[in-house]
Every structure is written in structure tokens, then in C-alpha cells.
Amino acid sequence: MWMGFWYLFVCAVVLILIKHHWSRRKIYQLTCSLHGPPALPIFGNALMFWCKEEDIFERLVKVVNNYPSPMRIWLGPKLVVAVKTAHQIEKIFTSSSASSKDDLYRFLKVFNGDSLFTSTGNEWKRHKRLIAPSLSSKYMESYVTVARRCCRMLVEKVGEVANGELIDIDYYVYRFYQDVVHETLTGHNPGAQHGTMDAMISLCHEAYVLLHSRMTKAWLHPDFIFRKSANGKRQSYITKSLRTLLCEHIKLAPINNNDNEEFKSVYLRMLEEIEKHPEMYGNQNLMDHIVTLFSAAEDPTSTISCYLMIMLGMYPEIQDRVFKEIREVFGNGDVIERITFKDLSRMHYLGMCIKEVLRIFPIAPFIARKLVEDLDIEDNVTLPPGSTILLCLYHVQRSTEYWKMPDEFYPEHFLPESVANRHPYAFLPFSAGAHSCPGQLFAISTIKAVVISILPRFVLEADGTWKDIKIKADISIRPVDGYKLRIRRRIAHSS
Numbered sequence: 001m002w003m004g005f006w007y008l009f010v011c012a013v014v015l016i017l018i019k020h021h022w023s024r025r026k027i028y029q030l031t032c033s034l035h036g037p038p039a040l041p042i043f044g045n046a047l048m049f050w051c052k053e054e055d056i057f058e059r060l061v062k063v064v065n066n067y068p069s070p071m072r073i074w075l076g077p078k079l080v081v082a083v084k085t086a087h088q089i090e091k092i093f094t095s096s097s098a099s100s101k102d103d104l105y106r107f108l109k110v111f112n113g114d115s116l117f118t119s120t121g122n123e124w125k126r127h128k129r130l131i132a133p134s135l136s137s138k139y140m141e142s143y144v145t146v147a148r149r150c151c152r153m154l155v156e157k158v159g160e161v162a163n164g165e166l167i168d169i170d171y172y173v174y175r176f177y178q179d180v181v182h183e184t185l186t187g188h189n190p191g192a193q194h195g196t197m198d199a200m201i202s203l204c205h206e207a208y209v210l211l212h213s214r215m216t217k218a219w220l221h222p223d224f225i226f227r228k229s230a231n232g233k234r235q236s237y238i239t240k241s242l243r244t245l246l247c248e249h250i251k252l253a254p255i256n257n258n259d260n261e262e263f264k265s266v267y268l269r270m271l272e273e274i275e276k277h278p279e280m281y282g283n284q285n286l287m288d289h290i291v292t293l294f295s296a297a298e299d300p301t302s303t304i305s306c307y308l309m310i311m312l313g314m315y316p317e318i319q320d321r322v323f324k325e326i327r328e329v330f331g332n333g334d335v336i337e338r339i340t341f342k343d344l345s346r347m348h349y350l351g352m353c354i355k356e357v358l359r360i361f362p363i364a365p366f367i368a369r370k371l372v373e374d375l376d377i378e379d380n381v382t383l384p385p386g387s388t389i390l391l392c393l394y395h396v397q398r399s400t401e402y403w404k405m406p407d408e409f410y411p412e413h414f415l416p417e418s419v420a421n422r423h424p425y426a427f428l429p430f431s432a433g434a435h436s437c438p439g440q441l442f443a444i445s446t447i448k449a450v451v452i453s454i455l456p457r458f459v460l461e462a463d464g465t466w467k468d469i470k471i472k473a474d475i476s477i478r479p480v481d482g483y484k485l486r487i488r489r490r491i492a493h494s495s
């Protein structure tokens, strides 16, 4: 009797597999023309990524390097197509069949709730209509007043360690951004630069690692399993703590003294907008937006500022040019009080340096989109619906095809004539299309403010070249050994 049962069981499994493969025959046909590593039955190429979490990024970079674009990777039954040429990336960003974010983004819901990262369709449109204007150039001058005040404290804190010893600049810059971002969003400055936020900062770091860990562990993908797991419980604790804190800051805001009467927090701006036009925005959870903006803003801005300071430390002649530009635009002496949004836009060379940092160290090295319909990406190459498209910004931004000196730190890549001669989709640090970053003006302005405050007082020194920086990735890419710098006081005659 048992023999009969097993026989029937095996037949049933074989039939199910045949039916499954038959229903996917179109996908297999279309992927025949794509290059990629040899795939095993059932696992596909998933075992290539069976390694320590911190090594996954490096492996992905290598495997994408090894094949022409577009290339395919099978993660079990999931088809991932990686594209790394500017014209293919343009096709993806401009196609309506690839405008949806990949399913991986739903994991952000645990942390951010329903906001830009996790919503779709009309709901996402209503959210973006509310959020994007609150970060527009119209209000940037008032946000710069917040950054300016926090810069003063940053310079004081950096002054305490400006003795030529090796330090990790992330400690200071991260706390600076906590103050700037909390105050801009909620209206309250928590005093992170005095150490008041250290516990929350380590919780946030932990949340980002948990998020990345979930993305890379298929068994934690189903919500009901994740919620019951130790990681899920921890994530929920951190989320609650962060939300409570941001709510408290919003309540504390009115008693906070801002030196600019025009200043209004992003929260207040959104609230007023909803009150004025309730029919336009419908029901929106403002706290979800504030948590989303907080997590989207604090980590990348701080990361890019730190990378930039190391680059200036590694390339003293570039640091000198930035210093000279500060003198030309803001004059001599202490310039912090003179920093305005209008004058920040006159810092062209510094802007080029920031772009060069974003080229080499893109915060989002890969962007994932879900394909909902067939997409012809090349003559005779059609990508099938249901596949995940991986836009490899990391590769295109380091490719010899688009960059004169891809392996150098070379801000001249962003001279107007070089930009005009390059494919516009070869440099997309803030993404492109409908889902592009609404915070880029805020990011660039505050990063510039940091450098303009620091350089008139201090000289930065770092060892090696950028090629010596070994990178690891969680939700962002970071140097394995931290952001190591030596800081010295600038002697008077050189200022």
C-alpha cells in the first residue's frame, strides 16, 4: 500500500512541476537570450549569495561585472534582470511597465508605515503631492537657518578633536544631521550634538541592519513569520520608540526658539496644506510621512558628507580649491553666519565635488523595479513581466564608457561641457522619473553648509586614495573601517 502511495505522490509532484514550468514557458523563452551564470534546478543562482550578509554586495557587484547588460540571475523561481548601460536604464525609467517599485520595498512598511516608499498608485501620488512641495526651493532658505545654527555646534565639537589624531568623523556629522533633520521635520532640536540622542542613534543603526538582513533572508519575507521572529520583535520595538520620539518633538516644537520667524517645520507645512485643501489630500497619516522622511534623510546626507570630507582629506589640492571658492563666495573670517541658500548655489566647484562623491559612492547602488508587462529593451531582447529589474547605478557610474577617469576622484567630470556630452542616465544618484528623491535640494544644501563651516577653520587629512576604501553594504554603502580623518586647525595666514 505504501509503495502505491509514494508512486502517486511522486507522480503528483512531477505533474505539478511540469504544469508550473509550462505556465512559465514564455519567461524561459525570453530569458534564453540573456547572459548569466549557470543556474541549478530549483535554486537557480541563489547559492552564489549564500555567504555572510556583508559579502553579498561584493558578490553581486562581481557577478554583474562578469556579463554584458542585460544579464539574468535566478534566485530560486524569481527572475532578476540586471541592467548597467545608460540607454537601457533610460528605457526602464521611462517605461510605464516598469514604474512599480519591487516587492522588496514592502519591508520598509514595518519601519515607515504607509508613505512614499511603500504606497502605490493614486495613494502614492497623493502622498508625493503633499510631501514634495514642503521640500521645494521655496522653503530652503528657512531650512538653511536650521543647518547654520547646527553648523556652529558642529564646528565647536570638531574643534575639540582638531589635534591631528585619527578620528571617525561620522560620530560628529551623524549627530549634526540628527539635529538638523529632527528640527527641520518636527520643529524641535533634540540636542543630539550634546549626546542626548545616542541611544536612539544606535537603535536606528540597528533598524537599518535588521531591514537589510530581512531583505537578504528569504525565510523572513512573509510578514507573519517576520513578526514572530526575534528580528521582527526588535524592529517593532525600535519603530515604536522612534515614532514616540518624533511625536514628542512635534509637541515640544512651539516652545523652541528658531532664529528665523519664517521657519516652519515640514510637519507644520504639511498640516496646513491638508487643512487648506482636505479634498485634495484625503486621509493621510502625517506621522508615517515624518518617519519616512526622517529615515530617508538622516542616513544618506550624513554618509555623503562623511565620504566628501574623507575625499577632501585624501586630495589636498581639491580641498584647497574648495577653500578658495569659500573665500570667493563668502569672504574672509568666520563664514557660518553668512551661509544662505542663495549663496550655496554659487559654490559650483564644491557642487562638482559632491557629485563626484555621489558618483563613486551611490547611496542606492542598485534600484529595484517590478516589471508588470513585456518590455523590449533591445532589438530581439524582451524582458518578461513579473521579473525584478535591477538598475545597477553602481556600475554605470563607474563605467569607462561614460567617465573619462572612472577610477580617479575627478570633480571635472561635472564640468558643464562634460555633463552635456554624457548620456543623462549615466549619473542618477537621486534616481529618476516619478520616484526620484524629493530631498535632493535639502541634501545638497546641508552637505555644502557642513563643508563651508568646517574648511575655514580646519584642514582635513586622510590616508590613501578612494580605491583603498573597502565598502560594505546594508541599506546604504559604508566604508568597512569607518570615516577616518585627521583634523588640524588652519593657521591664520592661510585663511
Ligand code: HEM
Pocket: 116, 117, 128, 135, 292, 293, 296, 297, 298, 300, 301, 304, 363, 364, 367, 368, 428, 429, 430, 431, 434, 435, 436, 437, 438, 439, 440, 442, 443, 444
Ligand atoms: C545625499 C542624500 C540623498 C540621496 C543620495 C538620496 C537618494 C535617493 C534615491 C536614489 C531615491 C530613490 C530610491 C528608489 O527609487 O528606490 C530616493 C528616494 C527618496 N528620498 Fe532621497 N536621497 C537623499 C536624501 C534625501 C533627503 C534629505 C530626503 C528628505 C528630506 C529624502 C527623501 C526621499 C524620499 C521620501 C524618497 C522616496 C521617493 C518616492 O518614492 O517617491 N532623500 N532618495
